Amino acid sequence: MSQNWGMTIPFSDRPLSRSRELIEELPGLGYTDAWSAEVNGADGFVPLAMAAQWAPGLRLGSAIVPVSTRGPGLLAMSAATLADLAPGRFVLGIGASSPAIVERWNAGRFERPYARTRDTLRFLKKALAGEKVSEAYETFEVKGFKLERAPEVPPRIVLAALRPRMLRLAAEEADGAITNWLSPDDVRKVRAEIGEGTELIARLFVCVSEDADRVREMARWMLASYLTVPVYAAFHDWLGRGEVLRPMHEAWRAGDRQAALKAIPDEVVDALIVHGDAATCRARIRQYVDSGLDTPVLAPIPGGEVSIEQAVRELAPKA
Numbered sequence: 001m002s003q004n005w006g007m008t009i010p011f012s013d014r015p016l017s018r019s020r021e022l023i024e025e026l027p028g029l030g031y032t033d034a035w036s037a038e039v040n041g042a043d044g045f046v047p048l049a050m051a052a053q054w055a056p057g058l059r060l061g062s063a064i065v066p067v068s069t070r071g072p073g074l075l076a077m078s079a080a081t082l083a084d085l086a087p088g089r090f091v092l093g094i095g096a097s098s099p100a101i102v103e104r105w106n107a108g109r110f111e112r113p114y115a116r117t118r119d120t121l122r123f124l125k126k127a128l129a130g131e132k133v134s135e136a137y138e139t140f141e142v143k144g145f146k147l148e149r150a151p152e153v154p155p156r157i158v159l160a161a162l163r164p165r166m167l168r169l170a171a172e173e174a175d176g177a178i179t180n181w182l183s184p185d186d187v188r189k190v191r192a193e194i195g196e197g198t199e200l201i202a203r204l205f206v207c208v209s210e211d212a213d214r215v216r217e218m219a220r221w222m223l224a225s226y227l228t229v230p231v232y233a234a235f236h237d238w239l240g241r242g243e244v245l246r247p248m249h250e251a252w253r254a255g256d257r258q259a260a261l262k263a264i265p266d267e268v269v270d271a272l273i274v275h276g277d278a279a280t281c282r283a284r285i286r287q288y289v290d291s292g293l294d295t296p297v298l299a300p301i302p303g304g305e306v307s308i309e310q311a312v313r314e315l316a317p318k319a
Contacts, residue, residue: 006033006297013308027057029316035063035297052086064160066097067120069106076127083151095160128154162235167193183271184287191292201295206274208311209304215275220261278314
């Protein structure tokens, strides 16, 4: 396949310290990319720094690091370090994140997420190009920041974007858009907002299992924990799932978690989670690509009939 084919690192069943051999395998399996995440596990940069040494042929990306849990200068320094370790191969993915991550877990302030993301993007483009930045943005002010050593090849910057305003910002001022929790049909709607010239990246949650009932039961917990977050609720309203997900939201707000899980229809689970045997999963991933996704980033879910290690191999484009 000629398009990108990414894998999420570290793997969900092991710490980074035991991931080297499998990460080293990724290029030979046909994976082009390795993408980190940053929620409450590994941070968004260290896994990529290690992968830069373990698998020098991979493109490396963060999907995503929040713009409100680090200061602008520190974010620029971290990005510059990765860009130095992997010249021309690092993509910095940033985004607004959520109130839980920014405020409840990191004692930050989740305010004006669109403006903060836009301002951080504009600051980073200047700082990573080696400019001295003294500027009052709408959401913060920077006075006299200049990287001690700017990267020879500034990283591309992509934005986490779920709805039209942020998607248009990604298309107009960044180098791409990152999204997740969507179906192949949803990809077409997202693609229409950014046009054909902008890279579209999405993390796809995959469970290699033919036990559909078991997968759905497990996946409902994942879906409820994400789709009840306001930004994701609004995203799926925009995608047209507002009414079908209304019973879940009502039960969740009432504190009845079990009722909320039961209210998620099978068809929603099947639309948003890739599952089946490995061949079925690969075919489903290709549906995303055919619908306009440039970079699928696979996130294998434990609990299927095969191990995560085997799933990584069986989901590879060269499988």
